[in-house]
Amino acid sequence: MKFFDTHCHLDFQQFDKDRDEVIKRAKDKGIEYILNVGIDVESSKKTIEIAERYDFIFASVGIHPLDISDFKLNDLREIEKLAKNEKVIAIGETGLDFYYSKENKDKQKDFFVGQIEIAGKYNLPLIVHQRESKDELIEIIEKIKLPEKVVFHCFCGDKELAEYCKNKGFFISFTGILTFKNAKDVKEVARFYPVEKIMVETDAPFLAPEPFRGKRNEPFMVKYIVEEIANIKEVRFEEISDKIFKNSLSFFKDENDN
Numbered sequence: 221m222k223f224f225d226t227h228c229h230l231d232f233q234q235f236d237k238d239r240d241e242v243i244k245r246a247k248d249k250g251i252e253y254i255l256n257v258g259i260d261v262e263s264s265k266k267t268i269e270i271a272e273r274y275d276f277i278f279a280s281v282g283i284h285p286l287d288i289s290d291f292k293l294n295d296l297r298e299i300e301k302l303a304k305n306e307k308v309i310a311i312g313e314t315g316l317d318f319y320y321s322k323e324n325k326d327k328q329k330d331f332f333v334g335q336i337e338i339a340g341k342y343n344l345p346l347i348v349h350q351r352e353s354k355d356e357l358i359e360i361i362e363k364i365k366l367p368e369k370v371v372f373h374c375f376c377g378d379k380e381l382a383e384y385c386k387n388k389g390f391f392i393s394f395t396g397i398l399t400f401k402n403a404k405d406v407k408e409v410a411r412f413y414p415v416e417k418i419m420v421e422t423d424a425p426f427l428a429p430e431p432f433r434g435k436r437n438e439p440f441m442v443k444y445i446v447e448e449i450a451n452i453k454e455v456r457f458e459e460i461s462d463k464i465f466k467n468s469l470s471f472f473k474d475e476n477d478n
């Protein structure tokens with residue numbers, strides 16, 4: 221079986237001591253591709269550095285909505301420059317997150333729109349982060365031209381948002397949250413969301429799936445999320461893993477290389 225961890229943060233300091241071992245372990249355990257995702261300019265640069273050292277790791281560049289405070293809108297030009305690197309296959313993560321504060325709503329929206337434009341200009345998939353921001357996010361999406369490929373990462377929205385994403389043809393990707401016993405709503409979304417539009421991610425170092433919950437997450441653990449989707453959808457593990465792997469390939473890699 222082949223797996224594609226479509227979203228993780230190996231550039232974070234949680235991996236400073238053993239980054240290369242973590243990457244080797246992923247490869248040894250059947251992780252075919254990894255997409256490392258930047259959260260600000262520095263992190264995006266580091267992401268590209270890591271991707272340049274490993275042929276099976278790719279990079280996404282962007283500024284996370286919770287990390288915009290130190291940046292000016294003009295700093296997105298820096299992200300745009302990085303986006304031209306050949307290992308960069310997506311823009312993000314970007315989006316809106318009003319969980320901690322609603323004070324910088326307008327600034328978050330500007331950064332989101334700016335990154336949607338970069339993704340459109342370079343024909344790159346867009347990785348969207350959403351938390352407590354459903355209405356405002358939909359408002360922007362309805363107003364602006366989106367790139368062809370959009371994924372709502374770490375999907376933990378409600379059924380209504382899932383229906384919306386489904387109608388729009390968006391992809392959603394599941395993290396270890398899906399394996400948590402109390403994640404009833406997310407499990408329900410996994411049950412009805414079309415398998416052709418599902419991907420998986422660890423979001424490492426956070427959100428380790430069961431049976432590793434509470435520990436540092438890393439890319440090889442992505443298979444436990446696939447296994448959970450197989451259980452929820454009542455299909456064979458091999459079958460669903462093959463489909464999800466192919467979805468991820470066509471979403472992120474099709475016209476870029478191979």
Ligand SMILES: [Zn+2]
Pocket residue numbers: 227228229257313423
């Ligand atoms: Zn993330």
